Amino acid sequence: MAVNMESLHEPISSSLPLEYQGDGNLKIFGFWVFLAAEVVLFSTLFAVYLVFHGNVAGGPTSQQLFDIRGFTIETFLLLTSSFTMGLGTYEMRRQNTKGVLAWVLITVLLGLGFLGMEISEFAHYVSIGANISRSAFLSAFFVLVGTHGSHVTLGILWILSILVQVMRKGITPKTARKLFVVGLYWHFLDVVWVFIFTVVYLTGKVM
Amino acid sequence: MLHSILQIGDKYFMWNEGPMIWTSDALIVLTSLGIVGLLTYLKRWKWLWDEWLTTVDHKKIGIMYIIAAFAMFFRGGMDGLIIRAQLAIPNNHFLTAEHYDQVFTTHGTIMILFMAMPFIIGLMNIAVPLQIGARDVAFPYLNAMSFWLFFFGALLFNISFVIGGSPDAGWTSYAPIAGPFYDPGVGENYYLISLQIAGIGTIATGINFLVTILKMRAPGMTLMRMPMFTWSVLITSVIIIFAFPVLTVTLALLMFDRLFGAHFFSVTHGGLPMMWANLFWIWGHPEVYIVILPAFGVFSEVVSTFSHKRLFGYKAMVVSLVAIAILSFTTWVHHFFTMGAGASVNSFFSFSTMLIAVPTGVKIFNWLFTMYKGRIEFTTSMLWALAFIPNFLIGGLTGVMLASAPADYQYHNSYFLVAHFHYVLIAGTVFGVFSGLYYWWPKMFGQKLNERIGKWAFWIFMISFNMTFMPMYFVGLMGMTRRMYTYPAGLGWGPFNLIETIGALGMGLGFVVMVFDIAYTIRHPEKDLTGDPWDGRTLEWSIPSPAPEYNFAVIPEVKGIDAYWMMKHPKEQEPGPVKAVDKSKIRPIHMPNNSYRPFIISVAFFVAGFGFIWQWYWLGIPGLIVVAIGLFLRSFEYNDEHFISTEEIERTEIAAGRL
Amino acid sequence: MSSQPSHEGFPWKHVIGFVLSILLTVMALWLVFSLQLPVSTEIVSILVLAVFQVLIQLLLFMHLTERDGPAYHVISLIFGAFIAFTIVGGSIWIMAFRSMVS
Numbered sequence: 001m002a003v004n005m006e007s008l009h010e011p012i013s014s015s016l017p018l019e020y021q022g023d024g025n026l027k028i029f030g031f032w033v034f035l036a037a038e039v040v041l042f043s044t045l046f047a048v049y050l051v052f053h054g055n056v057a058g059g060p061t062s063q064q065l066f067d068i069r070g071f072t073i074e075t076f077l078l079l080t081s082s083f084t085m086g087l088g089t090y091e092m093r094r095q096n097t098k099g100v101l102a103w104v105l106i107t108v109l110l111g112l113g114f115l116g117m118e119i120s121e122f123a124h125y126v127s128i129g130a131n132i133s134r135s136a137f138l139s140a141f142f143v144l145v146g147t148h149g150s151h152v153t154l155g156i157l158w159i160l161s162i163l164v165q166v167m168r169k170g171i172t173p174k175t176a177r178k179l180f181v182v183g184l185y186w187h188f189l190d191v192v193w194v195f196i197f198t199v200v201y202l203t204g205k206v207m
Numbered sequence: 208m209l210h211s212i213l214q215i216g217d218k219y220f221m222w223n224e225g226p227m228i229w230t231s232d233a234l235i236v237l238t239s240l241g242i243v244g245l246l247t248y249l250k251r252w253k254w255l256w257d258e259w260l261t262t263v264d265h266k267k268i269g270i271m272y273i274i275a276a277f278a279m280f281f282r283g284g285m286d287g288l289i290i291r292a293q294l295a296i297p298n299n300h301f302l303t304a305e306h307y308d309q310v311f312t313t314h315g316t317i318m319i320l321f322m323a324m325p326f327i328i329g330l331m332n333i334a335v336p337l338q339i340g341a342r343d344v345a346f347p348y349l350n351a352m353s354f355w356l357f358f359f360g361a362l363l364f365n366i367s368f369v370i371g372g373s374p375d376a377g378w379t380s381y382a383p384i385a386g387p388f389y390d391p392g393v394g395e396n397y398y399l400i401s402l403q404i405a406g407i408g409t410i411a412t413g414i415n416f417l418v419t420i421l422k423m424r425a426p427g428m429t430l431m432r433m434p435m436f437t438w439s440v441l442i443t444s445v446i447i448i449f450a451f452p453v454l455t456v457t458l459a460l461l462m463f464d465r466l467f468g469a470h471f472f473s474v475t476h477g478g479l480p481m482m483w484a485n486l487f488w489i490w491g492h493p494e495v496y497i498v499i500l501p502a503f504g505v506f507s508e509v510v511s512t513f514s515h516k517r518l519f520g521y522k523a524m525v526v527s528l529v530a531i532a533i534l535s536f537t538t539w540v541h542h543f544f545t546m547g548a549g550a551s552v553n554s555f556f557s558f559s560t561m562l563i564a565v566p567t568g569v570k571i572f573n574w575l576f577t578m579y580k581g582r583i584e585f586t587t588s589m590l591w592a593l594a595f596i597p598n599f600l601i602g603g604l605t606g607v608m609l610a611s612a613p614a615d616y617q618y619h620n621s622y623f624l625v626a627h628f629h630y631v632l633i634a635g636t637v638f639g640v641f642s643g644l645y646y647w648w649p650k651m652f653g654q655k656l657n658e659r660i661g662k663w664a665f666w667i668f669m670i671s672f673n674m675t676f677m678p679m680y681f682v683g684l685m686g687m688t689r690r691m692y693t694y695p696a697g698l699g700w701g702p703f704n705l706i707e708t709i710g711a712l713g714m715g716l717g718f719v720v721m722v723f724d725i726a727y728t729i730r731h732p733e734k735d736l737t738g739d740p741w742d743g744r745t746l747e748w749s750i751p752s753p754a755p756e757y758n759f760a761v762i763p764e765v766k767g768i769d770a771y772w773m774m775k776h777p778k779e780q781e782p783g784p785v786k787a788v789d790k791s792k793i794r795p796i797h798m799p800n801n802s803y804r805p806f807i808i809s810v811a812f813f814v815a816g817f818g819f820i821w822q823w824y825w826l827g828i829p830g831l832i833v834v835a836i837g838l839f840l841r842s843f844e845y846n847d848e849h850f851i852s853t854e855e856i857e858r859t860e861i862a863a864g865r866l
Numbered sequence: 867m868s869s870q871p872s873h874e875g876f877p878w879k880h881v882i883g884f885v886l887s888i889l890l891t892v893m894a895l896w897l898v899f900s901l902q903l904p905v906s907t908e909i910v911s912i913l914v915l916a917v918f919q920v921l922i923q924l925l926l927f928m929h930l931t932e933r934d935g936p937a938y939h940v941i942s943l944i945f946g947a948f949i950a951f952t953i954v955g956g957s958i959w960i961m962a963f964r965s966m967v968s
Contacts, residue, residue: 005927008490010960016932016934017912017932019635020932020934022938023345025422026345026346026422026423026935027420029344029418029421029422029938029939030414030415030418032942032943033417033448033939033942034414035416036448036449036910036939036943036946037410037413037414037448037449037451037452037946037948039949039950040448040452040453040946040948040949040950040953041452041453041455041456042950043949043951043954044452044453044456044486044953045456046954047486047953047954047956047957047958048456048460048471048482048486049478050470050954050955050957051482051957051958052477052479052482052892053888053960055477055478055479056477057470057475057476057477067967068895068899072891072895074887074892076891078274079884079888079891081886081922082887082927083883083887083907083927085927086877086880086884086926086927087877087880089929090877090880099328114937122895132467132468132469133467133468133470133476134476136471136474136476136477136478136479137477139463139469139470139471139478140471142464142469143459143460143469144340147650155920157835158842161839161842161843162842165842165843169845174845174917178842181930183927183928184928186927187309187927188923188928189922190923191919191920192881192921192923194916194919194923195916197891197894198894198912198913198915198916198918202894202895202898202912205898205899206747206905206908206909207905207909367948417942421938422935445942445945448942449939449945449946449949481960481961482957482961485957485960485961486957489956489957536952537947537956539956540960546963548962548963549963552959552960552963820911
């Protein structure tokens with residue numbers, strides 16, 4: 001951008017990384033605020049789940065339903081994918097396009113693995129009659145965990161569309177900002193999962 | 208053939224329900240044909256598309272919000288008049304009970320979500336970027352998305368009246384009465400899905416204005432130098448961001464109950480109907496402050512401008528805004544004290560509710576002290592602000608009465624409550640947006656609204672408002688309950704109700720006079736060439752009216768509160784008009800391009816919503832796919848900005864007499 | 867400017883974060899399934915571990931400390947956490963009334 005032009009936005013400090021240049025700074029801040037709104041969205045779903053946890057209406061309880069092995073593997077998959085996404089951002093800041101593509105593709109694969117496990121978990125519950133209509137507890141379980149799952153699905157599609165852009169344009173202020181933002185989104189989904197792991201699965205096994 | 212058409216008509220368009228539906232159908236068809244015909248006759252289709260439907264300019268988006276809000280005020284007001292017609296006399300059967308339920312539901316929902324919200328957001332759009340010296344909001348494209356999502360959400364809600372039937376469980380849509388078991392049919396689906404679509408747009412607006420205000424202020428404008436309206440919008444944005452996701456979830460849960468057989472709010476399978484009330488009001492109470500705080504901001508600007516004094520107690524105003532923002536999230540149970548949550552819960556929320564009256568009281572005193580010893584100018588805008596104080600006080604004080612949990616067991620869901628919330632919402636929000644409309648109209652269109660007609664509208668509306676709602680306090684204490692379809696004679700309620708109905712007609716007349724004022728002004732414009740018709744104090748008055756596309760040819764330097772006032776009254780020199788734009792400082796300006804996509808994506812949302820309402824997944828799912836494609840295409844768009852050259856800026860500024 | 871991103875060398879920050887996140891998860895599993903603690907102690911401890919997990923994500927992966935101007939994004943996250951706490955705590959407290967009536 002030429003120096004003598006006035007854009008909509010104030011110039012920002014040049015010591016920040018590439019993705020903050022131009023209007024990137026505004027967009028990254030806006031995305032943090034969006035994540036704060038997502039915190040409220042998920043906390044409402046957690047509140048609903050906790051209030052309904054005991055309302056099994058004679059159906060299966062969380063203790064009977066949850067499978068330790070399954071949710072532990074799901075957790076490790078997602079934690080690892082958060083790490084590889086972080087490495088993608090790291091390589092982006094080193095201007096290493098190939099490194100970005102490699103780490104982010106691994107992230108997508110791990111995300112797909114997580115999704116596959118979650119879908120088969122849900123399918124298993126439904127096959128034994130524990131579906132969304134069985135009890136208020138199950139309604140709350142499916143909607144909370146399913147909302148996270150649909151966020152992961154959306155995240156995968158979003159990451160893929162940005163990968164295409166990085167392949168086409170290389171690492172520019174715009175693609176860097178997009179990659180950074182989708183990275184924030186992905187790490188945030190890991191944060192939500194940590195609470196699902198703790199509040200839904202682990203607590204569900206002891207209460 | 209004819210028979211099967213009639214069958215479809217009965218099933219989807221409720222033709223079996225009689226002349227009211229037929230009249231509505233005819234009016235809707237005629238109005239639509241009229242608009243299409245007029246646009247074609249005047250050859251304005253391209254103009255409509257290029258200048259309005261695809262615009263990302265905050266000033267135009269603000270105007271569209273206000274036009275939509277006026278239309279919704281008309282619709283919601285008609286609903287109100289129909290309610291009053293039904294209740295005018297005892298034992299009345301003007302409407303059937305089912306229709307009555309639908310009408311009070313749409314009245315409430317439309318007035319809060321599709322009238323108050325867009326009116327407020329419209330004023331935000333018009334004033335905030337100009338007040339902080341910015342060229343647009345932080346995310347202009349997203350701003351257009353917000354508007355069109357609201358618009359098509361509102362449209363979806365409104366068509367329910369003639370296609371399939373309106374929701375009828377009240378604007379609060381309490382479970383289990385709004386659940387699939389007691390309320391089959393599409394009415395409640397309309398409520399859930401249209402609010403969902405509009406709500407997504409509102410969250411985006413909240414984020415947009417938060418980022419705009421925090422990151423795009425002119426140099427020198429620290430937080431504590433911002434105009435009070437901008438402060439109120441900042442705090443409102445915060446409340447929107449943290450309250451609306453709760454609504455999103457709440458609506459989605461009831462949608463799962465209704466469409467996919469979940470059991471959140473049902474009475475069987477472990478569902479808890481009262482959980483709906485809990486979640487609804489976690490959003491619903493902050494929502495009250497979302498529509499009232501910007502009105503407070505308008506009053507602060509108007510009172511200060513027309514008292515020709517700086518706002519009294521600026522810091523106290525800011526602190527009370529922040530206090531209200533935090534406390535507004537901690538009072539929601541006072542909407543359902545009678546649920547029986549127990550003494551400790553009710554006591555806590557009773558206390559927090561009374562606490563929130565304190566910062567509001569602080570603000571009232573500050574407005575009074577601003578006027579004290581001021582040179583008050585009684586413009587129409589100022590009249591609305593002056594009328595706000597006593598009327599809102601009546602609403603606020605009866606609110607404190609309702610906040611007392613044991614006493615609330617007496618008032619709960621009586622007309623006393625109805626009177627209370629109309630006193631705060633009309634005297635607060637509606638007076639506020641009318642005041643703001645008269646105040647910023649010159650900035651929007653470069654002409655003042657006619658003051659004489661405006662004052663007529665004010666007096667008619669204000670007096671009628673008191674006639675309508677004051678008797679409700681009394682009839683409420685006499686035992687008349689909210690949402691009552693009809694009542695027997697001999698209880699002494701009849702005369703009160705008749706006065707209320709006459710008052711409601713008066714409010715309708717006041718509204719008509721105001722619309723006439725707008726029409727009159729368009730025909731006989733009183734041009735304002737100064738850009739500063741009120742001797743204003745804040746930056747929006749420093750630029751020409753209507754503001755050029757780029758707002759500020761040169762971004763101003765701010766040196767204190769009431770930045771423009773300080774420019775007009777420099778310390779060492781005589782006060783006088785501000786110097787023209789400094790030509791040497793003009794640079795080419797980057798502005799965002801128009802985009803057709805927000806409109807198209809929102810149409811797709813509308814189609815998808817309609818599909819889900821009728822459970823026509825063959826329509827709903829493709830609709831959502833089009834939405835996804837639209838978002839995807841946006842991600843691949845790289846050239847979405849254009850330049851305005853220095854020559855063009857100079858031409859514009861010369862034409863406005865600034866260069 | 868509060869932090870200067872590193873453009874060279876080995877991604878220590880990320881590796882440490884990853885190892886810690888795995889460790890914390892294993893600890894939570896071990897707490898719940900191998901130790902015989904009272905249920906309330908277990909739940910409080912795993913919630914504390916979850917909070918540490920969140921801090922790891924925010925500080926080591928999400929570059930929370932990078933900013934231009936005041937840390938408004940941190941303030942909004944803190945306010946979000948306050949609202950989250952209000953909604954979850956408030957809902958549980960308010961809806962506890964059903965045990966009194968049923």
